[in-house]
Amino acid sequence: MTSPDQIAAQILSTKSLPVSQTWLNAFLSSSSTAQRNIPASALAKSAIFRLLASDIRESLSKHRSYVLPVDIHNPAVQERRLQGSIPVQVLDIEDIGTSLWSQIEAIERVERGEAIRGREIVRTIAIGEDPEASENNRANNNPANGAASASGNSGYGPHRLILQDAAGTMVMGIEMQRIDGIALEKLAIGAKLLLRNPSVARGMLLLSPESVTLLGGKIEALDKPWREGRKARLLEKTAGVERE
Known part of the structure; x- marks a missing residue:
């Protein structure tokens, strides 16, 4: 029978995720995985899938080797480089390279079922097409929000992210490249x-392709309300800008 240590070692070697023994034991004892003679590789893949949909504060180790330093927010430190691999989860993402109104208009195009193609606005639901089927097709093409082509946002940012490690420490990250x-x-x-x-500068993570590996995943309980409330948050920001 595959041991928890084998599974943990395989997850760490393939994804650099230091899984919590408590979480892993609960996973292995669940009804869906409590079977004999399942290869360690298959169990590891299943565990990774669950990990990517979990809150890392519950599923990953809080050992200091795998979390952000407690003084990461110190603004007196001009710049330093952290050592090792640190898994984090995304709590917020903001496009700081696109105007607020452009983002609001893009959301409203999605709400109307429109998309941008070059300089032309086209309907994303064809005449005579089943609206439900069309929506399903958009969702299949875009796992994040079902409307990538309709967003009008090329995704080039740069982006500002709020990230959180397994210990619960949150930090802002800026996409430098x-x-x-x-x-x-x-x-x-x-x-x-x-x-x-x-690299960290004045308490802020400097994100680059060399320092970031995307593992994927999603916490449904966080993602859905975040997307549903995004337009309201953008409108609130524009109101604040106008008052200034």
Whole structure:
């Protein structure tokens, strides 16, 4: 019978995720996995799928080797480089390279069922097409929000993210160079990133393709309300700008 240590070692070697023994034991004892003679590789793949949909504060180790330093927010530290691999989850993502009104208009195009094609606005639901089937097709093409092509946002940012480690420490990260996969249409709330020797300046993570590996995943309980409330948050920000 496969031991928890074997599964944990395989997850760490393949994804650099230091799984919590408590979480792993609960996973292995669940009804869906409590079977004999299942290969360690198959169990590890199943566990990774569950990990990517979990809250890492519950599923990953809080050992200091795998979490952000407690003084990461110190603004007196001009710049430093963290050592090792640190898994984090996305709590918020913001496109700081696109105007607020452009983002609001993009959301409203999605609400109307329209998309941008070049300079032309087209309907995303064809005449005579089943609206439910059309919506399903858009969702299949876009796991994050079902409307990548209709968003009008190319995803080039740069983006500002709020990230959280297994110990619950939250930090802001800025996309210094374009990172494939980091976009409002692609990156779900709760998605897992692996930071590899990232730089920190004045308490802020500097994100680059060399320091970030996207692992994927989503926490449904966080992602759905975040997307449903995004337009209201943008409108609130525009109101604040106008008052200033």
